[in-house]
Amino acid sequence: MSEVNIKYLAEKLGLAPSTVSRALNDSYEISQPTKDRVVALAKALNYQPNPFARSLREQKSKTIAVIIPERINNYFSQVIDGIEEITQEYGYHLLVYSTHENVETERKIISYLLNGRVDAIVMSVSSQTKNIDHLETVYNKGVPIIFFDRICKEIPTTKFITNDYENGYKATNLLIEKDCKKIYFLLLSKEISIGKERLRGYLDAMKESSLPFEESWVIQCSQKEEENISLISKFLYGMDRPDGIVASVEKLAIATYYAARETKLNMPKDFKMISFSNMRIAGLLQPTLTTISQPALKLGMECAQLLMKKLTKPNQPPLEDKIIVLPSQISMRESTGK
């Protein structure tokens, strides 16, 4: 590829490779005239240092892995945009992987990353993840790891989430205020940390209200769109259907729209819904969807900022074991009634 290497430059300049290297790195031991000559030639030949030689020597890759459960999801796209915005400034590169919500894939991806290929990992765990051996391995190897959204509490590192408990609570109360008497909660999977928090908010809100509640109102959904639609349709067909639904993730809200269409029920007349979602077009659905949207871009930026500090400044302590909570925003729309 690029035949212009440091040895070639050295030859052209009548200097030693080491001198060229030091000149390019602006070392104090090199005289200004020499530096100027070196830099000039490097620019003229468009010299680009070989990243692998450098990584090998320095034991760092200037690369960060981002692992997400799915790509077709605005939320994750926005988070990555946020991460990239910051890391780009520092000359870092992003390896992006999707687990497709599959733990086995997650394990495999992680195993590829334990050989120094990346300097750090930013991830949102798959909904299937129960056994966290692979995550512990990462931690034990000393690779900085940051979790976001779907975090793994057991690993002592920094995690970023939104105020899920609070919003689960608020969302539920919002439906209660709108006079809903029977509120269901759609859960993607019990393993997801944020699902749990949102559920906890819902449960507490239900408990505090004087409304009835049954365990079976917490609906465990799957990854498969079709299954979810028929599952939701099933209980919407029932005489004892809910008149309020809290969807813990966007795709369940969408499934509910399809189910509503199938069952010919009218939203918000027959039932109201609120969903956690970062869709841009929530305002174009029929009816428009009341959402709780997460500050995805900001979250990505903060993750990256923290990482960059850790990776680029000398003598940084390990990432603190703490959870940073960013506030979400509720947008009232038609699906919860006017």
Next chain:
Amino acid sequence: MSEVNIKYLAEKLGLAPSTVSRALNDSYEISQPTKDRVVALAKALNYQPNPFARSLREQKSKTIAVIIPERINNYFSQVIDGIEEITQEYGYHLLVYSTHENVETERKIISYLLNGRVDAIVMSVSSQTKNIDHLETVYNKGVPIIFFDRICKEIPTTKFITNDYENGYKATNLLIEKDCKKIYFLLLSKEISIGKERLRGYLDAMKESSLPFEESWVIQCSQKEEENISLISKFLYGMDRPDGIVASVEKLAIATYYAARETKLNMPKDFKMISFSNMRIAGLLQPTLTTISQPALKLGMECAQLLMKKLTKPNQPPLEDKIIVLPSQISMRESTGK
């Protein structure tokens, strides 16, 4: 990080590093018993070869760059999913970059990749891209590059697109069949190759019909959502507003929905619309949107397949200079009338 290297293994086994390397690579010069011992220990210690040492030596990175204009777009997410599905099997990694439709960013990203960091580039050029020096540099350096969707015709390499001309033509005729008399075309930017093709299809369909046509019906939109909405609203307010709209990209269709709401016009009664789009929820909009959706996943997979062949098989010729066309699919929905 990982202290288990080939030298360490060699020591433990009482062998030379070269022997260990050969054993792990299943060289014919190593006896079976020795191979077994080496492989066993490597597995036991969970030995992972250092990717940089290997890349440095072999002059290849097993990494591919994917450059897209924006992340928050299902189409691109699906393409990347497709690419990843194939490249993962071959042990390749994906560096993903977004240009945010900015040529300067595009240039910068490309410049980072010319030092051997990646073995190939798969990209969709930004809508601003006119000057293609940076793309020519890539080509001249011998880095395999594949374009998709928004291609750069001037570079002699393989490009993947969908049958944009044909679909622009079909979409327009579809509106004509639905009795539209005045059909506008929403264009994102004249620089985008696919925009041009879709436009050409529209123009030809208009020409062939007996309908009137004016140059000003091709609306040049920008990247800014707000600007587009007010631009579209403006002509929708006019007395001589269109009764049919072909949106060349998804975001313009969305802007049109907002504009329709603002101007209190009814779709499909007052005007009909068809859009190129890969939205999953086109069927949930009000009215549901008739779309031409591209085979994004498949496109990604075919790109990757071609690349993998080029990169993993010996003595491959350069990527052929040709355009591969994949068929899109039209989904009729309410926005074009029943």
Next chain:
DNA sequence: AAATTACACGAAATCGATTGCACTGATTGT
């Protein structure tokens, strides 16, 4: 018995950049 050959493995060079140490010539201190 000498020579060829197959086999199993080791030594050292290589990829390209960085860096600890050594060396030269000039300047400063005593």
Next chain:
DNA sequence: ACAATCAGTGCAATCGATTTCGTGTAATTT
């Protein structure tokens, strides 16, 4: 006047894996 200091540069080792070229042994051939 002679040692000590220092700026400016080169030499060689290093990072970890691969690979070229050998080496030594045993088996087989002539």
